[in-house]
Amino acid sequence: MIKVKIFLVIFLLFSMIKIAIASDSSTQAHFNEWAKENGIVGAALAINNKVYFYGYSNKHLAKPVNEKTQFGIGSITKTFVSVILLKLEAEGKLNINDPITKYLPQYPKLKNVTIKSLVQMTAGFNDVAKNPISYTKEIDMAYAKYNPKLTGKWLYSNVSYQLLGILIEKITQESLADVIFMLITNPLHLHSIYFPNKLQAASLKEYQNGKVKISDFKNAFAAGGLVSNANDLESFIRHLFITKDLLPVQQ
Numbered sequence: 001m002i003k004v005k006i007f008l009v010i011f012l013l014f015s016m017i018k019i020a021i022a023s024d025s026s027t028q029a030h031f032n033e034w035a036k037e038n039g040i041v042g043a044a045l046a047i048n049n050k051v052y053f054y055g056y057s058n059k060h061l062a063k064p065v066n067e068k069t070q071f072g073i074g075s076i077t078k079t080f081v082s083v084i085l086l087k088l089e090a091e092g093k094l095n096i097n098d099p100i101t102k103y104l105p106q107y108p109k110l111k112n113v114t115i116k117s118l119v120q121m122t123a124g125f126n127d128v129a130k131n132p133i134s135y136t137k138e139i140d141m142a143y144a145k146y147n148p149k150l151t152g153k154w155l156y157s158n159v160s161y162q163l164l165g166i167l168i169e170k171i172t173q174e175s176l177a178d179v180i181f182m183l184i185t186n187p188l189h190l191h192s193i194y195f196p197n198k199l200q201a202a203s204l205k206e207y208q209n210g211k212v213k214i215s216d217f218k219n220a221f222a223a224g225g226l227v228s229n230a231n232d233l234e235s236f237i238r239h240l241f242i243t244k245d246l247l248p249v250q251q
Helices: 024-037 074-090 115-119 135-144 158-172 176-185 230-242
Strands: 007-012 040-047 050-058 205-208 211-214
Touching: 024 040, 024 050, 040 230, 050 230, 074 115, 074 158, 074 176, 074 230, 115 158, 135 158, 158 176
Parallel strands: 007 040
Antiparallel strands: 040 050, 205 211
16 A cells, blocks of 8 residues: 655744855745655745745645644744743743752652753653643653653653643743743744644644544643744744844843
8 A cells, every 4th residue: 555644844944054045936946846855745934034835734625835824833832931931030930950849749759850851851751642642641641650760861751841831830820821922922923823722723644554643732732732834933943043032141
């Protein structure tokens, strides 16, 4: 049986990357060629405030990708969470070297786990959920199997960021969505970036062996639940790494 994978991705290049661009038309042509070679259904490419589009956000409805097309940005959400934590530290509301139990005492086994170790994924948490479940259940499952001996070892961990999301909500007494809005997206006028109640953004669809799996980020929360269009995401990265006005200088 023929296996076909159809990807819908958001692909961004930023001005700190040195690339030679002869013209808008040649950039679009190279982008189209790249997308076709890689079997991409739809994509958006953002370079220096210019966005290029390819293909469809919904192939079956022949709906083209455009400047308003939102993508599930997955684990880039973790960068937003990290920025929020540094902003809260600058406001004196936390210290990233604090143990997580200072704010979340309901997890006593994590007494030696710091906020910083969760951010760096060295807290020893290993993701345990194989199927999409609520983030609270995922945390409970990971906590039940937590092994302190793994502390200090790098393990890619969605659970670590789920905990950080809960931490932010506990400290601010606001939802994570509201905190991201107040501290990042509203000041920067990035109005396409938010947690959707129901994912309607373009997202990864994988067709294999006659089965379809649609990635839905609604349970991803702080580990991967945000959506964005290409231009707003590039703007966020630009403020963070190029103009460097998103965080205090000392951070």
